[in-house]
Amino acid sequence: MKGCESSSLLDDFLIREIRLTHDPDGRQLDSELLLRLIENVFCSTLSDVSDAQSDANNVRSIDxxxxxxxxxRTIYKISHEILHRCFEKGNFHxxxxxxxxxxxxFRWDAKVxxxxxxxxxxxxxxxxxxxxxxxxxxxxxxxxxxxLPRDITMFDPKFKALTSLINSLVKVTKLVVMMVSLPVSHDHKAMAITNSKIYMATYWIIRSILECTSQITDLRSMRHQQVCLNAKIxxxxxxxxxxxxxxSLCPDLEEQIDTSLQAKLVTIFKDKHTDNQEVLHTLFSWKIELPFKNHSSQKKIDIFELKNKIVILLISKPELLPLDKLLFLVQQTYDHPKHKQIEENYAILWVPIPSANEWSLDEKRTFEFYSSSLPWFSVRQPWALNSAVVNFIKEEWNFKEEALMVVLDENGMVTNSNAxxxxxxxxxxxFPFSISREKELWEQEKWSLELIINEISPLLTNGVEEGQNLCIYGSENIEWIREFTAKMKKIKNAGIRLQLVYVGCRNSTKQTMQNILDIINQEQLSTSLTSEKIHFFWFRLESIKRSVAHEKNTDKIAKEVAEFLDFGENKEGWAVLGRGSSTDLMKLSGENVAELFLGAIEETLKTSLPSEPGNHTDLVPYEEGLIERSVICGVCKRPMKKFVVYKCDVAAE
Structure with missing residues (x-):
């Protein structure tokens, strides 16, 4: 116990002595960028690949x-002083x-x-x-x-230890730089503890540097026989x-940083900012310089690249999304027709977070594959994210395994917790993916085929935009599909322009869906969406249901989409008929869908009837049951009057 008290007392005296040397006069230095260059120099001595050239160009502009x-000149003077002290006698303290x-x-970060x-x-x-x-x-x-000795291989143990020590030096220096940039605490006791840790870390960094330099300068006077004895050991x-x-200093420093960072994260999204740089730095750039990477070039990216942009944080597991949803996400963003108009104004940043606290090897491999393949930025080393940041994302943004998109505006403020x-x-x-934009979009929307289909398929979209009569249908009963499509073809042959598209049923199995699509395509029963597009179709409708659930004045859409999703559960057969942006949709299900359409189509097409009936005659070959049915005029779209015409087929003699 006395030993601990004595050690604590010595630390107190040392801290006071260190503090007395501190006399800042307002000089400022970009410590982070200079530290980055230091790392590059160190890595180059180990023959590691680095971005030394690009960083060196940046450092030239630093003063x-x-x-x-x-x-x-300042660096040269300090270097000269270090060498001078190493040739002098005296203790390292x-x-x-x-x-x-x-x-x-200088400030503490600049000193080290x-x-x-x-x-x-x-x-x-x-x-x-x-x-x-x-x-x-x-x-x-x-x-x-x-x-310098001609052969330095005899010094390998020393250089191995030296490399290990420099690694530790860089690590602790990074922590000191991070701690100095922490927000000032109003808790004086907590601030005093933080400062004491900074003082001690600074002292041991500088003392270790003197020891390293002394060991290197000793190589000049050390003879071979000395090396062979105990000197190298x-x-x-x-x-x-x-x-x-x-x-041994690192755990305390890291804990202090985590505590302070957590406090900063709580307040930073409440404060106003002139841009998004402080927010992005707090989230991603505490431990990692150049924290992002570009998907195509794999180039390391600084947070400055995202300045003045709306940033969508795509937060997910390392596996991101199932493949079909992943392809749909790419389609809805980078392959979307509107993307070219806005691509300079926003960026998607993928932030993968594993379920466990530690990343597995498989998760890292999965991340490397997707981050190199998908068209957005990603966090370069997500496993190095600060634990306080990960906890904040889980608790404040409610990340629970399901992927979400948190939207930050140009000033770094959250405008949508899940877009x-x-x-x-x-x-x-x-775009710009805010809550207010979502309200605005719903105010403009109405329940129609245009909303149901959107950009799912050019085939459907073009038909809607051109105002065509469109019938989408679904069933898992192939006999029903054959009968339904045959009768609908007869309706089309009667002069009604109608596009028939199979969109499947909600929650059909992949195998069932593919079997039906194969038969439809082989027998040319109708056009159809691909199995992938069919999945997107129903998935998007479920998204509509979730989105309108918390919007005002969308009760009609909420009711209609819920009914439509229930409607799509009918595996026996269902169909919906409509035109373009019209809100008049006809929904029918069951065995007699085609017959029911005959009467209903007349009402659906009334809005486009000419003011006067057409003077048009069609001769239709007799077919059983035809007398009881209505036939629509191909010109004026009105029901035609029925006449019976008899024709003698006996050839005249």
Whole structure:
């Protein structure tokens, strides 16, 4: 117990000493971008592929606001000071405090990033010389001048430990940068705890950098016989020890970040913003730089790419959606006729979230496949999303396994907590996908074939737009279908322009549906939707039912769509007749649908009758039962009067 108290007391003294070195004067630095370049340099020393070139071009434009000297000079001065201190005698604590004094005028995030940049500059030059010295005379000459050993393979244990320590350095530096950007808490006690953790992390980052540099400079004076003894073991142990110290700081820092981030997420959607950048940064860019990727080029994308756009967060499981619904979603967005008109104004961002806390290998593979195949942006490393963000999505936006579309406007505010049904119903026409837009669309809609069909099929859409008489029908009884289509063909032959389309039944099995479609197509009974389109047809009607359930003044549509869905359950046979945007729809079901249509069609077509009857005669061959039926005139669309004509078929002699 006394040991713990003594350790705590020493930490308190150290924190006070560190705090006394802090004297900020308003200088500002883009720490995140500079840290990104540092990572690229480090990755390049490991021969990893990186985006160093593109980031280097961005960093050239960075400078420190409020500083009299350029960024490069500041980094050079810190690098020189680090090297100078490494050749001096004295303990590392004293040297660390000297460096803290040197960067006293910067914010805490800038302190650690600048010192790390100064170190990584020397480290990068060291490895550049090592990689080129056998092929480049200049590199070989520099290696000799710097008194670097010709063969460094004997130092492999040290470099392995050094690599591990630098990984830890970068990780903790990222956490410090994230913590500094946290919102200021009004809880003074909580803020004091946060600051203390930042102070300690900064101290150990700088102290570890001094130790790393010292180990590298020791290579210049270390002889082969020394290496063969205990030197490399002791050196590696010291580096691993510092790495463990840094790693031990991470859990507390991450917990503090999660707590603060959760508090920020609750308030950020209540505050007003000038754009969507802060919201997107809070959600996606805390742990990952360039957090998104483009589906086609797989290029890493910054949140800036989505500035001034409406962003639809497509939140789902890594498996996203069943294939048929996935294809329908693509059709309703990127393949929609309206998409070209609005594609510059909005973007869909896929945010996959697994059921468990950890991502499985299969889930990662599934994500990589879909994110490379589908036409929208996606979170580049969804498994790295902050747990506070994932919890917020589940709790605040009610994500429960079913895919949803949360819409953020250009300012990052939520305008619709789930626009999925809007997209199923209207596709890109629903832009900007807000709740107010949904109300506006329903105010414009009426129950008609146009609403029922929408953009499901060009075949149906063209017929509706042209005002054709359209009959959609369904059944699982192939004999009923044969009889119904045969009688409807006779109606068409009587002069009535009518398009007959099979759309199946609601909840039919895939196999049953496909068997019927095969027979319809082989026997040319009528035109039909594909099995995929049939599924879309009924799925979209279910979306309409859900959407109108919470809208005012849509009682008629709600009633009609509910009846239509029930109607479509009739597996024996049903049909609906209408024209274009007319609200007069005729729904019939059962065995006598075709006969009932004969009488009802007259009423349906009345609105298009000419003012005067036509003077037209049709000679129709006798057929049993024809006398009792009505025949419609092909010109004026009125019922024709019946006359009997007798013809002698006996040839004259």
């Amino acid at each position: 420190m606001i409020g500083s009299e000297e350029p960024l490069g 004293a040297k660390t405090m000297v460096l803290l004094e040197m960067v006293s005028h 990033v600048l010192v790390l940049a100064a170190f990584i500059t020397s480290y990068g030059i060291f490895w550049l010389i090592q990689q080129l010295k056998f092929d480049n005379v200049l590199a070989l000459s520099l290696a000799i001048l710097k008194r 002791v050196a590696a142990w010291a580096l691993y020890s510092l790495g463990n110290k840094l790693n 999925m049904d809007m997209v199923w119903i209207w596709g890109a026409k629903a």
